[in-house]
Amino acid sequence: MARAATTSDVFNAVADVHRREILEVLGAGERAVGDIVDDLAIAQPQVSNHLRVLRTVGLVNCRADGRRRLYRLQPEGLRPLRDWVSPFERMINDRLDRIDDYLGELQRRGGGHGT
Amino acid sequence: MARAATTSDVFNAVADVHRREILEVLGAGERAVGDIVDDLAIAQPQVSNHLRVLRTVGLVNCRADGRRRLYRLQPEGLRPLRDWVSPFERMINDRLDRIDDYLGELQRRGGGHGT
């Protein structure tokens, strides 16, 4: 097997930097493809393809507006990502624990203050 | 160019399901490679390789213990992931905004109640 398809998963879809940037742009509101192309300086075919990936995994949706296509962020799609990180949230922040570890280790070593 | 290397990024590293599972196991505490192999029923060479990827991006560290190698989660490594999702946090939860959108659209369409 090769790597999982980018369209198989929110995690795989979001792994690409350009797709994350696109989502950030869309975070500010609905945009046409051309706007994204201008904002991010990515070639149009690529933007279209990235949007296809994002649409497949349910991160964006799209509606027609004349000859333009307006894409909109679908934030619920990010939920799996958020939910997966959440349990680690405390561990990510707790510097206190690490300081405790450090202090504890100092004591275990004999509490010497140096010099 | 091909897809970004799995070792280039926390996002790419975490894109793989097995690597996420490994991180979850390590979330409970330090484990030897063999323990992970047993827990997740993934072949040993793969586990070793996945751990290498995770080590490269700073998500785990490892210390020797006799003939075993004990891996430990390094939660700070998840910070880029957490930080990237955070700004979307409110949008992920807010159903209210979507109801507002819906009501607003009804009004824009002329406020007809049907029939």
Add this chain to the structure above:
DNA sequence: CCAACCTATTCCCATATGCTGATATGTCAA
């Protein structure tokens, strides 16, 4: 009808992947 415009799609390529199987490295026990 035609031309201009915006987007989507297709073809091609080098690249990196995850998996399997086999083997190397390193550590403990006798």
Add this chain to the structure above:
DNA sequence: TTGACATATCAGCATATGGGAATAGGTTGG
């Protein structure tokens, strides 16, 4: 030293990728 155990690494494979260039599709305006 020899053998058993734990882990890392290597070779080979099918697969999907992101990017570039070119083109097709659909919409608007004259």
